[in-house]
Structures are given as C-alpha cells and as structure tokens.
Amino acid sequence: MVLRRLALTVPILLGTSVIVFLILRLVPGDPAASILGSNATEQSIVKVRAALGLDLPLWEQFGAWLGGVARGDFGRDYITNQEITEQLELRLPITVALAGVAFLLALIAAIPLGVVAAVREGGWVDRSVRAVAVLFIAVPDFVFGLLGILLFAVGLSLVPSSGYTPIEEGYLEHLRSLALPAAALSLGLGGVLTRVTRSAMLDVLGSDYVRFAKASGFSSSSIVFRYALRNASVPIITVIGLQVGYILGGTVVIEQLFGLPGLGQLIVEAMLARNYPVLQACILVFVAAFILVNLITDLLYTVLNPRLRRTSTS
C-alpha cells in the first residue's frame, strides 16, 4: 500500500510539471519579443529565441527544463535576467513561515475545540463552536484579513497593518508581522478541522467499544485521549491533506493583502508582468509541496489505520 502510494506520486509530479511547462508554451505572444521590448527586430528575435532554446522541439525543451529543475536550476527570469533560484530562495522562507504558523494556529485551536464540542454535544458550547466554525469556513481569508487589519492593526495597534519583519530583526517583531496574516490564513483550515474533529470524536465516542469501556470503569479522560483521539485522528489527517491546498493557494492572496514578499506575492507579480519562467517555477514549487504534504498524510493515514495496510481500497 505504501509502495503503491509512493509509486503513484511520480507520474502525478510528472503530469503536473507537464502542465506547468505548457503554460509558457501555450501563452500568446513571443517570449523573445517581450524580452527585447522596443528593440525587437527580426534578427534579434531569432538570436534570442535560439539563445533561449526556443527553436528546439517541444519535448526537448521540456527535458532540458526538467533536467535543470532537478538540479535546482530554474533558469533566468526574462525581465531582470536574475536567476530564478535566487529569487525563490529569498522568498520561500517567508511563505513557509506564513503557512507553517497558520497551520499550527489551526491545529492548536481546532482540535481542542472539536474535542470539547464533541464531549459536550448538544450544549451551548457545542452550538457556539459549530457556529463559529461555520463562520470561519464561510469567511474568505482575505475578508477576515481586511477586517482584521481594521480592528487589530488600525484600531487597536496590536500588530502592523502590513509588511514583513524578518527574524534577524527580532523574534517578536517577526511573529507580530506574521500574526494577522497567519490568523487569516488559518481560518478555513481551523473551521474545517474543528468540525471534522468533532464529528470523528462523536463517531468514536458513540461506538460500542467506548460505551463498554465506560461501563467497565475506565476514566473518561483516558478514554478521550488514549483511544478516541487516536482513532479520530484518521479522518482528521485525511482532511488536513486536502485543506493544505487551500492554505497554499491562500498565501497568494494573503501575501498580497499584507505586503509580505513571499512566493505567493511573486506569483501575482510574475502573472501581472507576464514573467512566465518565474510563474512556472513558483507554481511547480507549490504543487510539489502540496503533493508532498498529501503523500505524508496518506502515509500517516496508512500507518495509523492498520486495517488499510493489508488491503488496498481505492
């Protein structure tokens, strides 16, 4: 099962890289002309095309590009002639920090809340947790971000309204500059996780095994933590894998809103500037990250769910 999952990852990675590669080749306009700008003459276009390798057959170009990527070389960007790998190195830590903090925030908030709501099912705690969860799922992250800026940054001056402070300039300042963006980004995942946790816990808590254990005198907290959570973690992990995609996509908007110079903002800039090599590189990185996360969650899933180790479903 594990091997099968790993084996499937390779063609998916390949398939996505084909799509990403095709972006550049399918777009209207000639990359050589856009580099040369107003200096574009017939001769210079031919020269530039040859230098870029654009006159080679498509599959050769793809192979060359893929080979470069495997070596960590994403090529050069058309407009500033900078090495794309350098740009990625500068910006990746910011996006990773943002997504990471958002992820942690969601986990730390959602799972306890979900557990509490399940344990006190039907009560006002349960109802309010569910209501808040629905609200968080329904609010687009940048809407919360904007309202958050109004309240926490402009109104209460708790955090800066935009801009990024790198770790070198102070650990606390760094966290403060990420606090609001990460909170906004964490909402969707948080809301979904809360509900999934709650429902998974309810399923487990309502099962015969638990009722039997209760009747046999096991303490409720040990039941909750030792048995219920562990079994509930299976659907929780499945959902996490899917929702990470929304966090990754969300960084594009949140970085734009808060002026964080990460990969997400680079995608938007590259899109608007028609800087396709950069766009390709960024999207590839995001997709690879997403696939990786899903792989990890799938593997975790099989590890935690012994039944699946032997049979194969799908």
Next chain:
Amino acid sequence: MTAQDGASPDQTLKTGGSRLRNRATLSSRIEIVAGGFLVAGAVIVAIVVPMIDPAASTAVGAAPALLSPGFPNLLGTDQLGRDQLARVAAGYGISLTIASGAVLISLVIGGLLGLLAATSKSFIDGLIMRTLDVVMAFPALLFAIVVVAIFGSGSEVLMLAIGIVFVPVITRVTRAAALETARQSYVEAATARGARRSRVILRHIAPNSVGPVLVQASILFAVGIMLEASLSFVGLGVPPPTPSLGLMLSTARNFIVSDPWIAIVPAIAILLLVLGFTLIGDGLQAWLDPKKRTTAR
C-alpha cells in the same frame, strides 16, 4: 430513496434516540432556510437594484466620493463617487454568474466523467481518475491562475478555470454514486435478466446521486465565489470598471485607514453570500446523511 432515509435502527440507538435525530433534522432545516434566505437576498439585490438605475455602478462622480452609508447612497460611495449599493449588486451578479457557470461546467463534465468511469473497464476508470489526480495536485487558486495565464482574464475564462477545478470532486461523487447504485440488488437482478449494466445504472442512479451532488454543488458555489473574489482581488479577475467584490476589496485597501466603510461594505457582502451557500450545503449534508456530521471543502 433508501439513502435518504438515513439512520438505520442501530444508528438511532447509538445517537440516543429519536429526540436527537429530530433535533438534527430541525437544525439542518434551519441552516438550509437561513442559507437560502441569504442567497435569495443576494440574488434579489443582484437583479432588482440594477433595474432601478442601470448606470449607477459605473457612474463616476455621480455623488461625492467616499461617503459613509446614509441617504441617498444607502451603502455609501466609493473613491470615484459611485454608489456602493449599485456596485455590490453588480458584484453579486458577477459572482453568481461566474459561480453558476463554473458549477454548471463541472456538473456536466464531472458528471459525464464520473458515469464513464463507473461504467467502463477498470483501465479507462483508472486513466480518468489518475488524470484527475494530476488536476487535484494543484491548489485550486493556483490552477485557476494557470488557466488565466494561458487564456487571459474575463468572465468566460474564469468560469472555465473554476469549473475545471471542481471537475474532480463532482466526478468522484458521481462515480461513487454510480458504483453504489451498481451494488443494489435490483441492478443485479436486471443484469441477470439481460439488461446492459451501464443502462441500468443510468436509469437508477438519479436518486442515489441527487443528494450528494446537491451538497457538493452548494459547497462549490461558496468556493467558486471565493475563488472569483480572490482572483479579482489580486488583479487577475474581471477587468475594471466591472465591479467585482474582490476588486472592490482590493482598491479599498488604500482607504482603509481614512474611510473604512469602503472596505467593510464589500467584505460583509461577500461574507453573507458565501455564508449562505455554506449553510445550505451544511444543512443539506446533515439532512441527507446525518451520520456524516461534517462537510469538508
């Protein structure tokens, strides 16, 4: 109608009796109604307000700029003096149109693919599902950006982009429903009598699939509206001056300190619309299948 009857007797025992089941159904009905109210409200605003004054949403300088809500501009005006209510109405129109188009595209394509996958040989089934895996490997917004990068921006492209993002989900749901139908005894009976398996599935699949598809469709409406707003927010959606709620939010950023209403109005507008669809989806999910107490995006 077997799937919709919901809980088996065992299930009822586990959940503590019919009192809880009724409460679950009641709360899900409240959700559906509340959500429906919000969505209907948005639709009405989108249709009625432009009828009062078609040009208001793009009429530059019709009123002083940056007014707070009041009379006659109920929701205030934006930085070019245009009436915010008219712009929100137009924005709702855009969001609903694009989301509807996307959901329609995904239902058609996804539905066909799902049926095809369920009724074909495992080779074709595998091919379809693996191809969809590749599509699903892209975070939704990024895939939409890729499509916009290739085809340019504009309402139709957005519908296509978002629609394709949704296809894998609908395909899975339809395929699962078809496979579920195939397991029913009457299908086996019919095939034993000589009818073609795929024909039988097609004839009987409707009841099994309507529920899950409806649930997914409402969720997809919510997601589609958020995707369109996100794309417009970063400047990749419908071009100005067509008011899109995302675009309104984006331009409002510069004014957030001095004139917060210009940001609050579109923010609340999007929130209410997405909340509406989410509630409907939730309520439907809870009503149709109380065992599964959650909808994941």
Next chain:
Amino acid sequence: MPNIFKRPGSLKFLALASSALVVAALSGCSAASTTESTPNVSSDPVSLGEPVRGGSATLATQGSPVNMDPADGQLYASILVYQNIFSTLIDVDKDYQFVSNLAESWLQEDDLTWSFKLVEGVKFHNGETLTADDVAFSIDRMRTSGLGAFVSVFESVEVIDDLNFKIRLSAPYGAMEATLASFVDIVNRKAVETSDPKENPIGTGPYKLTNWVKGSTVTLTRFDDYFKADKPYLDEVVFETVPDDSVRLAGLQTGKFDWIQTAPAQQIPELLESTEFGQSNSGAYLPYLVLLNTVSGPFTSIEARQGLNWVIDRKQIVELAFSGAAVEASEAVSDVNPFFSGVNIYEGAPDLGKAQALFEEAGVTDESLTILVDQADSAYALIAQIIQSGLEGVGMTSTIETVASSEYFGRLVSGDYDIAMTIFSASLDPAMTYNLLGQSESGFNFTGYKSATLDAAIETFAFSTDQDARKASYPALVEAFQTESPFLFVANRQTQYFTSATLGGASSLPTLEVRVEDLWQAVAR
C-alpha cells in the same frame, strides 16, 4: 445524550491562559514601541538644525532599478537610484536655476557651440580623475543607446584639454542646459571598458554602489573623495523596493523607512498635518497624459481627437484620481515652470454637446474603444475609468485593458490601442516633452502622428537659443498641439516626499531627481 464525561477542563484552560498571555505580551510590546517611535523633534525642517555628518537612511521606492547604465536610462526606478552614483555637468535647483555641478563654468559661444570647463580634481569611485575625455565618451555612447533621442542634437564633443571641452550641436538647442541637467550623467571610460556598466556603475557621485539585491534593495555607501567637500552627510543610504503604497506608508509610520516616494493620495492631508512626519516641498512636476492612436482607429481624424478633449473632465481627474494632489493640465508644465503659458482652447470642458458634435462630424459614433493602462501606477486605472465614464456620456463604450509594463510598451509600439495613459518624466523644459513625444521622426512618438505644422512649431520653440524668443513662441506651440491633439495632458501630479521627523534635506525637484546628498539625520543613528 446526557453528559457522561467530566469536564476536560485543564487542557482547555491552559490553552486559554497561554493565549491570553500572548495577547497581553503583544499589546504590551506594541504600546511600548509606539511611544518610542514618536520623537519629540518637530517635523519642520528648519528646526532640525544644521546638517550633521553621519548616520544612515532607508528610502522606500515604488519600483526597482533594473539597469545602472545612465546611457540606457531604463525605467525611472533605475534613474532615481543611479543619479546618486553619477554626476551631471549642470544641476537645477527648486527655482529652475541652473547651477554648476561637474562643470565649473559654461558658455554658449554661438548658436551651435557650447564650451565647458570642468571642476579640477574630481575623482571617480575607482580612483580615476575626471577628464573631458570621459565627458566625450559618455555623450558619444548615449547617442546610440536608450536615451539617445534626448541627445540626438549633440553632434560631437571636442576635447580641448583635460578640463575643457566644447559640445557642437547640429541645430541650436534651447533646452541644452535642461537636457544636461536631466539626463547626461558622466561615466568613466576605463570603467565602462573593463566591466559591465549595467551592473557596476562607477561615477563621480556622492555615493558608491556597495550592494544590490535585485528586486529588493540597493545599498549606497559614502564616497569619501566626493568633490563637494561638505557632502554627502549620510554614511549609508539603502533604497528598498516597496511596490505597495500602503505598505510603504506603514513602513514610514513604524520607523522602518525614513523616506517614502509616494503616499496614498487620500492620506496626504493627514500626513501634512501630522507632526510625526516631515515632508519635502511639493511641486507639480510630473505630467500625466493621454496618448491617442493616430495611425489606425477612430482617432485618425482630428475632429475625434478634439471631441475627446471636450469629454475629459480634468477637475474630476484631479479630485478623484489624485485626491487633489495634482493640478489640472492642458500643457506639459504647470505654473511653477517659467515657461507656463496657461493656454487652453478647451476652456469649459467637459462639454458633452461640443464633444458629440465633433464626434458626429468625424463619423465616429457608437464605437467601442480600447483604453490601454499600465498596471504599474494605480492612478492610471482611475483616470481611465473617469474617461470611460465621460465617453459613455456621448454614447461610446470603451474597454479598459490593464497590462503589465513590459506588455504595455510593446503594445504602444505596435499601435495596439486607441487611448493609452502614460507619464513623461522629462519635463524640466517643455521642449523635451513636446519634441520627443510629438516630433514626426522621434523614436518616442508613440502616437504615430506626423504633422508639418507641429514640427515647425517645435522647431521654433526647441531649436532656438534666444530664451526670450522661446518664451514668446511657447504659447503658440501649446495651442498648436492642443488643436491637432495627438496626445493631451490631463494633470500634473504633485511630487512630494514624506520623511521621518528626523530626516532633513528632502526636496522635490523639477527633474524628479532624488538628491540623496542633501539628506541628513538630525539624530545620528
């Protein structure tokens, strides 16, 4: 289901308590930092006292430099930075007076000859001494580069000795000093021949380039052998690219930036009143104009172009697109400029009736127009929407196409637009603007308009060295351009820089130069 479980309180309480602590810590810290960042020093530059040597400053700009070669002048973002690495022969001050820089003195010998004497002992950053040969080299290489159009009238440079040289022109040129003050930066022949001038700028300016993180920051360090002994004041200057208006302003407010290039227009009144921040003088130095495609499409006819002039509401543009931080413009310069004429043959615009009549005469009705907008400046989009709204008033629809800068210029060159918005940053002397944009053979003539009348008017105004005669002929030039209208000016934007309360010396200049050598930190950091 009855509640069969005890409260799992401890875990939840712990979570709540720790989050409360975090919130308290954050608010506590922010309170401290806000009081710290409000200095007691008044924002009035006069009360900052005399300039002191030392310290550093971070300047936040809108764009990012791409090319440090002054002959290319690629993007205003590059020019802004490298003008502090290089020096021009002549400088201009706030009052449009030409003052000496590298050229100690200069003289117009006759219509076609100007002679110059250089300041003695000026050093380049690489230790070389400035000679007239470097000047000749600089001007020669400019002629075949990006800024070549500005020096097309410079025929040759005659080197007499190390300090003396003459520039010979192919025609008398009224904007000679203005051109030299705006764009002609002097490079070192040896430096250009041995390393890439795009990446390694070696000049005579007050600062050396010590670090350049492309797309992000440029670090300049004091050049100790700068020929002006008392300047520069700051030891180090960092230019940081911050494309977003609000992020830039936020940086100023938190003390991260000492100087910002532009602020969101609607915040300006508040900033002006605040004692927390300083500001430079403001001058309406930057013309915004609308280019019309005169080669194909509806604007090939003069009536249509004139009709558009009657449609545009400049007052609305100033109010809504610039929040008042601009002045209406019907010519290249505003009233601060000595040449300003005040001619406006479309007095009373907008007048939709006149517009309609002209459009009908042109046979242009019910058309769908394309308005091309460069995505780099948010003002363009606003102006475009205002024009679009005006056009609707005469029954014409238009689509606004917002494209990235690289695509924008491509489409301008290929004529793929009907209306395009742009700025023109060379307007120290209006001859530079009208000549480059409007002369039939000019490389910057994006509208494609060729007219003997306009060429003649340009000839009279630009290619004469009698400044009084020029001033007298300028109104006629303005009127000629307004009549034929291949492009039209809509507004002149106020250039004003906002600074921290401790930064002195910030000024806004007619050449749109950011003269960092004048800046000092009142509290040395």
